[in-house]
Amino acid sequence: MKYEKMVIFSTLNQMVNYIAIKEYGIKEIINLTMENNGQPNLKKFNYNKWDKNLEDILDERVVPKRFGRQAVINFNQLKDKLDRIDLGKKAVMWNITGGQRNFVMAIMRYVFRERKDKGDSIVYFEGNEEKFYTYDIDFMEKEVDRVEEPYPMNIPLAFKLMGIEVKNKKDKNDTSEYYKKFIEKRQTDREYRYYKRFYEKYMNNSILLERLIETNKDIVGKEKINDKIEWLIDRMREIDNCKELVECKEDRKTLRESLKIYGKRSKVFGYILEKIAFYKIIDVVINQKELMDNVADLDISVKINASYKDERVSDHHIDEFDIVLLTKMGKIIIFECKSGAMTGDNAKSTHYSTYRVAGVYGTPVLINPITKHSEIKKYKNIEMAENAAKKAGLIICRMGNEATNITNIYPIEAYIKEVLKTGGNSYVQ
Missing domain, CATH: 3.40.50.10770 (Hypothetical protein VC1899 like domain (Restriction endonuclease-like))
Structure with a gap:
């Protein structure tokens, strides 16, 4: 009927x-x-x-x-x-x-x-x-x-339904460039291939993780780091099974280009973690048709503001989400990547921001850099971030594949597969 x-x-x-x-x-x-x-x-x-x-x-x-x-x-x-x-x-x-x-x-x-x-x-x-x-x-x-x-479903449209505007992207029927490239056209590019290799090396080398965490500091030992990207490239050259990520000119260029908007003295690892996690999510999605069919849009570094001028503090963005994934049945998953510390207030803010743009069906997720559960005690800031996330009700995804029996802590690949298993039977464009 x-x-x-x-x-x-x-x-x-x-x-x-x-x-x-x-x-x-x-x-x-x-x-x-x-x-x-x-x-x-x-x-x-x-x-x-x-x-x-x-x-x-x-x-x-x-x-x-x-x-x-x-x-x-x-x-x-x-x-x-x-x-x-x-x-x-x-x-x-x-x-x-x-x-x-x-x-x-x-x-x-x-x-x-x-x-x-x-x-x-x-x-x-x-x-x-x-x-x-x-x-x-x-x-x-x-x-x-x-x-x-078919009917439209994308991140700007989903946010607009909650009175939120995606900055510099006012077309309510416009999916992200990443969705168009990787899911609609089923293509890949050099940056995707690079960070896929980076993930594979990252998963199997604890020294690389330590060096990446060190880039969150301005001084390592007695050495002041003026250019964190170049410092990291030099350190990666010293790690046997990781130096191939920076050996050739094209790979170094890809790494630099992917991070250049953040500046030489920024917390480089936080942005690298975003890239690794984002391309890992894409990799999981595009290699399983059932999952790909349930994704309506996905994007990285999504800046937002209120749709209505009387609700805006300024014309600049009021918040920025590291990674956003939208299912075809309108569920929004907000991923916050933290390579170091996160306070309880930060975690609560992430939870509130997710509610503001996605309502009660939105899901806030913390992604941290841990690959093995045994590593967590080595990195106090990351352990504190996990504890803050737990108290604020965030789901926690670790970069590794190791499952735990701890409530609401998942390997990132397993979580993506789980969250996209439903998706309904909609006819979204």
Whole structure:
């Protein structure tokens, strides 16, 4: 059975409405919302902006209808509003995802009393499982047809649904250059191949890890490091099974070019870790079709700002995410790469920032440089970062392949495979 009309709730995480509308090919929506009316206690519940976030993404065929705040105060007023809309004789879908309890209870009562013989369906999207559940009005499971028309899904669009703008990338239908190259075109490039080799050497050489960690310092021993990239190249030349990464001119150029925007005195290892982790994620994805089919977009060094000028502190970006991965069912995974220390406040900030751009279905992940569990005690800053991440509720990914029985600590490859195993059956472009 197909539906043309859907009733939705105004909500912060408009992804749950966007994908429901697109998955079921809805042509008209009725958006149950509330007006702020300038009330200070409703400032954090900015329904007007939430609604606009969705309306800006939807195409012109979908016409939202908005209601005043009194529509959800009591059942009789809501019933009157819905009766005057004229829902029609055709069956209607009711998306209860994201609705506050008073919305859901009033709607369920209305549908059961007033729409009992219309063939209406109730749909709920479980974001963590990336799965739709559909029911009849008696909450018995019901099969509902989903369309096979592709629709856009990418990082700028997903963030815009939460009122966030990707800096320097305002096209809401634009996937990243990396997604286009590695997943759409299934190509590789020199930087990808270089960091794939780098990962293989990194995994099997504890001395390389030590040298990389040393680049986070300005002084090693009594030596002041003025150019950390060149210092690292010299140290890598001294490590037998790693010197091939910097032996030839082209490899040195690739390493330098990949890091040049960060500066000679920056914490080089942090940026190298981002590159190693990012290309490792790509490598895992492109070598397994099931995983690749579930990725909608991925990007590195994603700078963001609020979509609305009155929410911006300045025109500069308010935050930057090391790595962002978006699934085709709208789940956003934010990876924070830490090559050294991370305070509890940093970890909490990462968790909050993920919630701000992705809602409750967003997943914050710490990536640290450890390859073996036995190494953790050697590096106090990294151990402290893990502890801070645990307390803040972040998932932890280590660069190695070693599994542990510690809750929420995963090898990065195993985690990527796990998080992309679901993905649903969407027809995302």
